[in-house]
Amino acid sequence: MSATTTELATEQEAISFTPLHPTFMAQASRVDLRTVDDQAQLATIRAGMAQYGVLVFKGQSLTGQDQIAFAKRLDGELHRKTSSAVLAKNRYGDEALTDISNVGGNGQILDAEDRRRINGISNRIWHTDASFEDPAGRYSMLYARTIPPVRADTQFADMRTAYEQLDDQTKETIEGLHAHHSIVYSRHIMGFDFSPEEAARLPGAVHPLVRRFTETPRASLYLASHASRIMEWPVPEGRLLLKDLMEHCIQREFVHFHEWTQGDLVIWDNRMTMHRARPYDDVKYKRELTRVTTLDIARV
Ligand code: OGA
Numbered sequence: 279m280s281a282t283t284t285e286l287a288t289e290q291e292a293i294s295f296t297p298l299h300p301t302f303m304a305q306a307s308r309v310d311l312r313t314v315d316d317q318a319q320l321a322t323i324r325a326g327m328a329q330y331g332v333l334v335f336k337g338q339s340l341t342g343q344d345q346i347a348f349a350k351r352l353d354g355e356l357h358r359k360t361s362s363a364v365l366a367k368n369r370y371g372d373e374a375l376t377d378i379s380n381v382g383g384n385g386q387i388l389d390a391e392d393r394r395r396i397n398g399i400s401n402r403i404w405h406t407d408a409s410f411e412d413p414a415g416r417y418s419m420l421y422a423r424t425i426p427p428v429r430a431d432t433q434f435a436d437m438r439t440a441y442e443q444l445d446d447q448t449k450e451t452i453e454g455l456h457a458h459h460s461i462v463y464s465r466h467i468m469g470f471d472f473s474p475e476e477a478a479r480l481p482g483a484v485h486p487l488v489r490r491f492t493e494t495p496r497a498s499l500y501l502a503s504h505a506s507r508i509m510e511w512p513v514p515e516g517r518l519l520l521k522d523l524m525e526h527c528i529q530r531e532f533v534h535f536h537e538w539t540q541g542d543l544v545i546w547d548n549r550m551t552m553h554r555a556r557p558y559d560d561v562k563y564k565r566e567l568t569r570v571t572t573l574d575i576a577r578v
């Protein structure tokens with residue numbers, strides 16, 4: 279892939295993409311996503327997603343409802359079963375608008391020991407959104423409302439390139455395997471436990487380890503820290519495989535970051551990328567983003 283700007287012409291304002299990394303992630307040309315509602319423009323963005331896996335749209339000005347409406351136009355049905363919904367009532371009154379922040383209902387920064395904070399900082403482990411649900415998440419759209427004065431990046435891993443770079447024997451070994459994804463498992467590893475009642479609402483889900491798509495010929499690994507076991511294998515053996523694959527995918531060459539500016543909307547395809555939040559001084563500075571995630575179901 280060359281580091282040039284790809285232009286995909288549409289009848290309306292043409293949206294073009296400038297690559298941010300040799301294998302994935304691109305920045306979109308200036309466009310106000312509130313006004314993007316014609317099929318050609320939406321198709322251009324979907325094609326950009328299939329090519330780059332992560333798209334950055336700068337300078338947006340979105341209310342929660344604008345963000346939800348755009349997500350529906352782009353990719354249909356929305357996810358509402360988040361882990362934070364199990365812990366506390368949503369600050370925005372709509373479970374489709376996930377509160378990705380270190381701020382409580384009273385507008386104050388959460389205490390270091392607050393369960394919502396501990397749940398939130400678990401975003402710092404490599405994951406894909408809602409892989410512990412079925413249907414899982416397809417596109418996630420994260421919008422920056424308040425950005426701290428220090429770096430608090432999000433990192434992404436290119437899971438298609440990581441898959442392609444596996445040796446043939448590993449590709450053969452993992453073909454046809456399925457992983458169980460559980461947020462109760464991944465949070466437990468982090469030292470955070472849901473109550474039995476909360477855990478009962480988060481039973482986990484089984485997904486293929488290698489994913490293939492209609493919109494691109496490139497296959498991808500589908501992995502997350504939520505992956506607790508390989509269904510076809512004894513538990514310890516499966517965990518070792520998952521650990522090996524995770525180490526492979528997060529090598530430097532497959533990873534890129536996004537440094538946030540207020541007004542950024544970043545869209546990633548959870549089926550072809552992993553991501554994690556980087557640590558920062560979150561008991562000092564507010565960081566408020568909202569995320570809308572679509573359901574990984576057949577497109578109509
Ligand atoms: C998310 C997420 C990372 C971050 O919104 O799904 O993992 O940097 N966010 O806030």
Ligand code: MN
Pocket residue numbers: 401405406407553
């Ligand atoms: Mn996430």
